Amino acid sequence: MGHDLANPVLSLRDLTVEIKTRRGLLKPVDGVSFDIAPGEILGIVGESGAGKSMTGNAVIGLLDPPARIAGGEVRLAGQRIDTLSSEEMRRLRGKQIGMIFQDPLTSLNPLLRIGDQLTETIRTHLDLGANAARERAIAALDEVGIPAAEERINSYPHEFSGGMRQRAVIALTLCAEPSLVIADEPTTALDVSVQAQIIALLKRLCRQRGVAVMLITHDIGVIAEAADRIAVMYAGRMAEIGDVAEVLRRPRHPYADGLLSSTPAASAGQARLRQIPGAMPRLTALPEGCAFAARCERAQDRCRQGAAPRLEADNGRTACWFPIQHGEVEA
């Protein structure tokens, strides 16, 4: 795709998050590794509880205790950030890592004008005077497509519609010029037509500024349109990662395959949807071996014993002992 993966903005190696509970040690994120290059959008999909958001929160250091990073490395532009103190991490957030959440109202202070929130952020992270910051705030609102930015800068969040609020949040995220943006379900609360606007905006801004984006969503359609690469997570582990066209057209992990074909769009014109039997195992009751084995029609004895398969089982692409071989089917 032409992205420089040799010098990634974000690099995770074997990231593991643990939660100590009375029922034992849970691992909502278990040995997750990936890189994101400048200007690249990595889409992370998975069902609720698969560990997508937990991975994002671990990267920005916003894990709620008792959850904690128990192992692995997080590097931002080559520098380790998982070992930083909370004060150092606080300075990094907003400046180098921006965040966009599902509900724009939780990211905006309802008592402050949009403009004040923007100028505050700009002046915290950049060395600018009040007037310069205000001009920059107007430019930021203009860039995210808010009409009449000079007047709207004096509005309060409740005066904006849902789509406009999410645009304001994107302006807020990008005004300190971060190198990495973590977008956690940024369009889930929005209508289809507004969602299309926000995705197009996000794509355009990232391409222009070379920002690396970690796009967390449960909607594969959004990923197909926006992402360069896709990572599929299951029960806290990476199931498959690869180029978006490659994974969506020829998924190699049985779970990725099942997920794709159970969408109503994939089985258009058929009376029944293809369904994956059962449900994702709870973290308190993860089986030995592959977490998907109980639902998998390809599973064999090897899948149910020993350590879970990792991405290395299939040249870094699929965490499966018996991945689907598309070439063989056609040959």
Place this chain on the structure above:
Amino acid sequence: MSYVTVKDLSRRFDVSKPWLNRVIERRKKAFLTAVDDVSFEIPEKGVYGLVGESGSGKSTIGRMLVGLLPPSEGSVQIGGIDPFDQHDPDAQAHLRSDVQMIFQDPYASLNPRWRVRDIIVEPVVARGGETRGLAEQLLEQVGLSAEDAAKFPHEFSGGQRQRICIARALSSRPKLIVCDEPTSALDVSVQAQVLNLMSDLREELGLTYLFISHDLTVVRHMCDRIGVLYLGRIVEEADSEQLFAAPKHPYTQMLLEVAPRIDEIGREVPEPVGEIPDPINRPPGCAYAQRCPIAQPICSSQRPEFRKLGGTSVACHFAD
């Protein structure tokens, strides 16, 4: 013969400020029109879909159909009975067990302090019916096990809870089930299981569904006929396949165009312009005129009639 007939249905909500504020601030009363002159029919054993974005009035229509909300104007007839006609209490009671509803959030629609058995048989108990073994039989019918009857809702996942909601809806042997976004809170693989279950039950029990959703692909999969709502009005109605093959209304065309697809990777979506207008101060004429690529001056002054175009009905001056 249609089982459900909705005719010229409208619903307005009074959103005025309190009386004293209106006097001091010299403001008029304000009304929000949630549903505006909606008519459709559902044949027996048919599945009718209502799609639209938030604020389009889909849920309000569903609530009026099950009798949770009286209409401002127009009428609803289910099996020839008007749920708001107070003259015939027997027919009303009958209708109550013929019509059931499944809600979006399976966490909010089950009482956490009740056992699953009591939740499921509640619609029958309320009318003094026989319930022995009913919960167990229904649980097996929706793909859970009979032992689950003694458990509490928190012991189940989202998809299993939605199955319990379906079992409860089935307990009074209804003819019509109003499904308001039944799978929106569920993950894709679980959504497939629940949709398949609903299709199976429809065939086994001869159910009629009103299926309300914002997800076009789900509606396309489930429904025979679809009405597209925009700001409280049906702007286009057609058979499912026809609607997706040849959408006539510019709004439907836009919706189909921008909905995310998994088969076209890296697609550049033409950005839709504008947003849904304020339902309190509705624009005169066509509500979609400001966002419409083919709008003419007439569109913002004259309200388009709902007219037939082949098998499609469309509320647009220029659709062809």
